[in-house]
Amino acid sequence: MTKDKKDWKAFKSTGLRELALTAPYMHNGVFETIDDVVEFLNKGGGDDKNKSPLLAPLNLTKEEKQALKRFCLSL
Numbered sequence: 001m002t003k004d005k006k007d008w009k010a011f012k013s014t015g016l017r018e019l020a021l022t023a024p025y026m027h028n029g030v031f032e033t034i035d036d037v038v039e040f041l042n043k044g045g046g047d048d049k050n051k052s053p054l055l056a057p058l059n060l061t062k063e064e065k066q067a068l069k070r071f072c073l074s075l
């Protein structure tokens with residue numbers, strides 16, 4: 001916690017092991033399923049003023065989203 005405004009909402013990424021057993025997801029449990037998380041990321045994530053421009057929409061195909069989900073649930 002730096003209390004520097006530029007670091008607002010910046011925090012260490014959570015581990016992804018055992019994701020199949022740890023729903024709901026994100027720090028506030030906002031997503032019930034991995035599909036919800038993948039859809040959120042596919043849209044480029046949330047709309048925060050400090051969000052990196054690197055976090056842009058991914059435009060994944062249905063197959064790519066399914067592959068990501070299967071990967072997440074395999075961990």
Ligand code: HEM
Nearest residue numbers: 011012013014015019022024025026027028037041068072
């Ligand atoms: C398509 C690629 C990605 C996938 C499939 C993915 C997957 C996930 C999943 C499943 C979670 C929820 C974990 C949980 O609640 O137990 C998560 C959270 C998180 N991911 Fe990713 N992620 C991706 C890209 C990224 C990128 C590019 C970053 C950072 C540059 C990132 C940073 C984070 C952070 C900080 C959280 C915690 C968010 C919170 O608790 O609110 N992820 N990710």
